[in-house]
Amino acid sequence: MHGYAELTGRRTECAVIDDLVKAVRAGSSRVLVVHGAAGVGKTALLDQVAMRVGPCRVARAAGVQSEMELPFAGVHQLCAPVLDHVDRLPAPQRDAVGTTFGMRAGPAPDRFLVGLAVLGLLSAVAEERPLVCLVDDLQWLDRESAQVLAFVARRLDVESVGLVFADRAVPPDLADLPALDVRPLPDAEARTLLDAALPGPIDPRVRDEIVAEARGNPLALLELPRDVAPAALAGGFGLPAAGGVEERFRRRVTDLPPATRRLLLLMAADPSGDAALVARAARAWDVEPSAVAAAVDAGLVDDGLQAKFRHPLVRSAAYRAASTLERRAAHRALAEATDAETDPDRQAWHRAEAAAEPDDAVAAELERSAGRAQARGGPAAAAAFLQRAAALTADPGHMGRRALAAAAAEVRTGGFDAALELLATAETAPLSEQQEAHADLVRARLAFVTNRGNDAPPLLLAAARRLAGVDPALSRATYLEALSAAVFAGRMAAPEGDVRAVARAAHAAPPADLPAVGDLLLAGTALTYHRGYAAGLPVLREGLAALRARPPGADQLDFMWMAVTSSLRVFDDDAWDALSARYLALAREAGVLSHLPLALTARAYLLLFSGNLAGAASLTDELTAITEATGGSLAPYGALGLAAFRGDADTGAALLAETRDDVTRRGEGVGLTFAEWAYALLHNSLGDYPRALAAARRATAYAADPGALIWPAPELVESAVRCGQPAVAQDVFGLMSGMRTACGTDWALGIQSRSQALLSEGAEAEQNYRAAIDHLGRTRMRVDLARAHLLYGEWLRRERRRTDARERLRTAYDLFAGIGATAFAARAERELNAAGGRTHPRSTSGEQHLTTQEAQIARMAGEGLSNPEIATRLFISARTVQYHLRKVFTKLGITSRTQLPRVLRD
Structure with a gap:
């Protein structure tokens, strides 16, 4: 099949390939996922791509089962021929590539930075001539490489890069990309x-x-x-x-002379492409290189040791045709032939595959390999090394410890099913009290990151109590996790996992002698629920101040979500901005996929309230992709909030129904509060106050956690007043009033004054509206400020002060329209028209005619960032930045970056 210029029966598939090649040669980037059963012709189609690319450069990689646990092996295979271009990358990306590929020592690189570096490297190569990358057998690629290439595939734009994957089925993290289903021939x-x-x-x-x-x-x-x-x-x-195709290959392998079978087995067991390594191993196994001739004659190998197997199924057949003893002997020969200094991890893996029984020396080397994999940014590979080490450990105590470490690593990287199996393995060992406590903690964390429902708080609380006697510091950290889980469970928590019950237990736990940041957050949060808001406020502020004063560090990751939440509870928008940015940076740097959805959500909401809906949309898209790729269960909070702020009624209704069903099934009570708040916000923006009131009442029905009412309470006040039922809002308003007064920040006092104005009349109302605008004008909360102008303008119009009303309503309209809050802008425009005013004509050459990505790039360029700096922030290539900047200049009628600040609105 490989020898034909035209593939029989594949005219449609070849037409798709031709379209991809034409687009890449014309300067665009394209991605295609070719999928179908084994032997259906995927590899032949990739060969067709390589034949049809003309002047394009071709880079190839293929997943191999025996390399699935070696981190970044697939990416290294793809990029190795073009590493001479690495010097063209910005220093952080250059360092990430060097560390990942073992070219330099250094800390574990950010997984996303590795992806961006690969994107930049491919883009740099394509600047010389278009590049087509072909990745075969994606299903056997190592997890890190698969994640990096999925990242790259989503961010290709105008780099003249084609990326074609071949897989037996479309993987979930590529499900939304163009695909070509290769079916059997008629x-x-x-x-x-x-x-x-x-x-x-x-x-x-x-x-x-x-x-x-x-x-x-x-x-x-x-x-x-x-x-x-x-x-x-x-x-x-x-x-x-x-018999099937692979079975036929297996029979043909079996018919070969013993020496040839051994040689094919060596080639199959170590597909590094290193002919010298295979030759050394062959000599150690008394096999002459000339033995390959019989495999060539049988049509299994193309041409000697340097060649690839004719088809990936031949490799699989060669390996499966061997007995267990023969496989172990092959791996033993390969281990002896592998240089322990230059490739210790590959040698350790071969030694592990050669082991017929537990071997503590091999297990120890695998554990060291796990540490090296973690240092290169390969936590999934670290988990695999630890899992294999546990299986080869003779001592039950060491086995339990390694299995627990592997389970914890799998939880952090999203391997939840594997984590469950490893926990079960660890619990068969005679664990010490400390190990049993750690097993409880891993199981509880697994429950939290996979479900975030009402089963996690009791498990975390039990783990915290058990750890108190063996590891007090970890016990306090676990109490903090239990409080986070109880906040998520909210109104659906079991009695023993209710946030107040967890707070009482945490408050009663022995305090730290010298409280660290996490201890202060724990103490302040526990006091807030146990003794009241005012009691916990100073401790929370002390913890937040201490955290902001410290440089970012990976040790902060496990309490960053509570830190961000605490900044909201004390109405500190500066802390919310700083800490949400830090949380996201730390999660990306560590490559910890269990944290990323929470970090992205926290940051997206800061951007929403700040009026940066475009930035929030970008993070929400990333959140969706990561959640789907990891199988995470976080509800679509980002998308729901974005729909509410935009005033998108149809999308909001659909997401509300989805979120209600999802969080109810899992027992995630905070999700119900959140969903109803978003629905109330959406309908207040639309002016549909009865629906807004109904949703706000449901959102505020659970008063045990006052912190969860920070956002719903203002929606309840506004909708209740507009529906002529101000008394409905009095209880919640009173509760929140005490919190905001005790807090005393501009954000808190601005919301308090705005709500008070709605519940007041005459001069008192006007005084409160002015106070709200004054306070909120000193914050970054542009949406809240715009809403204060809108409400004040509406009040002024009803007071028949039409001139004053027009000023406020026009300000509100301009703010809402500028940030993309469409429904609020329409409401302000209706009010302005009723007051006898008209909206200002909006410039046809300004930012509103830019796409979301163009607007982001224009703003950053206007701030003085270079193309590589913008590319790093937006996770795109510098070439894509340059392309969009040219379009920005054309749309805005300018010729220089220095003109951007003048033509873009603040």
């Missing part, structure tokens, strides 16, 4: 292909039998006749024996 094309491949005539009955057995699989059509002599085919006496 009977007519199958007969044509079979006839073209046969060396002579064939009996029609035999042809029909082969076509029927092959079921349209091209590889089967080409391989089935190889098992029968030409004379038998012509006479119809020797029908091929039944």
